[in-house]
Amino acid sequence: MLSNCFDELRKRSALVHNITNYVTVNDVANIILACGASPIMADDPEDAEEITAICGGLNINIGTLNQRTIPGMFAAGRKAKELGHPILLDPVGAGASSLRTNTAVDLMKELHPTVIRGNISEIKTLIQGSGTTQGVDADVADAITEDNLDEGIEMVKAFARSTGSIVAVTGAIDLVSDGNQCYVIRNGRPEMGKITGTGCQLSGMMTAFVTANPENPLEAAAASVSAMGLAGEIAWSHMSKFDGNATYRNRIIDAIYNMDGKILSEGAKYEIR
């Protein structure tokens, strides 16, 4: 049950280490607090390892990556792996530059993240960059729609099997799979794309969910995706005439702050395939 995952998160106090971009970092911190966990940010190679050691989970987001923070990502990732902490990789902009693509692929190969979360283009880049070709069809349109849903599910499942990671592809329809099952989630609103960092926020919150639910990482990841989309729906229902994307950003975090397992179970729209 997705709702249980949220209730567990509210009960436990997950501490999440985030090495993330400076564009959306404040919203990431606030949404992690909103969902009942606590954030820490540390990206210096000398600092990242020790900070990871006192946390329960690690969120690596490669937006605004640079030559100083990349070693910090690997150092933290190796320590988290050694300690058995869940690791989430958000390959922001993979495919947009070779530094991003190569860094994301290297992180994926070395750290074997618990979860990889990205948009469809980023995930496709990782699929190609990893040298696997099964399930990857250049004909699959970039967005996952009702029309190409079956192919999308197969692609995500295959990538999850080949990497051993849970793979979450978010868009109009969200897919979350461990290679065996695939959650198909239909929460959310298109206006969320007009806010910077809803994806980054989801990655932070997903790391918290997975950290607080070590026995059910697939369900926990799916719960966070559904919760984020539902927060977008709830927040939109509270928008007034002159509100725009800045207010919408605040209301989404507020909706997570006020959400619990019961609200999630009533609003979650998903099927398992």
Add this chain to the structure above:
Amino acid sequence: MLSNCFDELRKRSALVHNITNYVTVNDVANIILACGASPIMADDPEDAEEITAICGGLNINIGTLNQRTIPGMFAAGRKAKELGHPILLDPVGAGASSLRTNTAVDLMKELHPTVIRGNISEIKTLIQGSGTTQGVDADVADAITEDNLDEGIEMVKAFARSTGSIVAVTGAIDLVSDGNQCYVIRNGRPEMGKITGTGCQLSGMMTAFVTANPENPLEAAAASVSAMGLAGEIAWSHMSKFDGNATYRNRIIDAIYNMDGKILSEGAKYEIR
């Protein structure tokens, strides 16, 4: 028509590369989304060039500049120049330190930005730093007012002519000139100065406007200045008793989100000199 520039921006999907400070970067991203464009941030020298290549315009803002990001600014700038992309330079704090003054002057001289946007002190620093003296009078008070407006216009026009850039000086009265014409814009509210980063936000949005209106960069730059000021007026009209600068910040971005050419043409206050 300023309004056409906004409508063009809403129709096209300008992608803007921002190398900007970490203080106001989130608001810059959200206002670029609010006006109908999309932001990308990348400042590492190894990443900046490739990211610029997939964008339509480049916004360089030297707030919180450092030894790592300065080479990123030059690398991105050279690539943007090579590709014919519009470049905006926001010389944040030029005059406050030699690193900022020298970096701004060097960027200006090497990149010949499409637009230079700053406050009057920053622009005066660039005028002096560039070695030109025409039109610069130490007697011109730091703020442009109705009393010294003629001198201010002449100064801005002369600087635009000597650099070949569009020059936008923002303050209580805003001036935007290509050396030939000068838009004198009277939108805005003094309370906007109580929010961090309204200038940075304007620079990001201006880059989007100029990118989406390559045939009319002067009008596009003026349109963005008027839109920002008008957003400040609209947002202020929605403020309640206990609201302050944090809420005002959100409402300004919201006002841009809800603005189009029609609203701009009804609210724009300007003359061409």
Add this chain to the structure above:
Amino acid sequence: MLSNCFDELRKRSALVHNITNYVTVNDVANIILACGASPIMADDPEDAEEITAICGGLNINIGTLNQRTIPGMFAAGRKAKELGHPILLDPVGAGASSLRTNTAVDLMKELHPTVIRGNISEIKTLIQGSGTTQGVDADVADAITEDNLDEGIEMVKAFARSTGSIVAVTGAIDLVSDGNQCYVIRNGRPEMGKITGTGCQLSGMMTAFVTANPENPLEAAAASVSAMGLAGEIAWSHMSKFDGNATYRNRIIDAIYNMDGKILSEGAKYEIR
């Protein structure tokens, strides 16, 4: 009178140089503007010294510290010391990693900050790290409560005496002491802990208060603590059913924006011990 300190700040225009983390920097800038002062951020070693020289006070916050910004902190700190500017040290995460602990201790020892502000764990780390043991009792629970208040006051006074700094420990009960007197402040709400960076914001605002009240640094520091807590109370009274931590964050800054000495004197809850 705490209220006088706020009125002085509103009258003077304190310029505060902040070397702070990228997680909460935007909120720090906006709350400094809200209280009537102005923020500047510059962390590059080559830039930090000159920027400090044009400011009135320096706020050093070691959250997201790194190998590039640490030398910037020392360079700015030495210059501020040379010029007689007040320096505030916020040892974010001291105790969580050796880089943070060592950096905080080194900054404290070399710069002799005017004020050290942190939570109880950070301050205890500094007390131990500094080699002093007087007043530090491992039995003192981590949170200061009515039950261990006397011990807490003694500990803070002793640390203030041994460092020569004003020490501010914030939590459910806040203590601010110069070694002689200790303000015991009971403003605030527990929900403030669900917002990232209320501590960072307080440090920025406290630097502004101390900068604008050079004759009364202890009172000024206490006034800022009380004002922040009172803002949390006022903001909470304006929260609606669906609001959460994101809206609360904005309302706290708004409450500071609308606060003055009169409001503070009516709402301040403190005693001097």
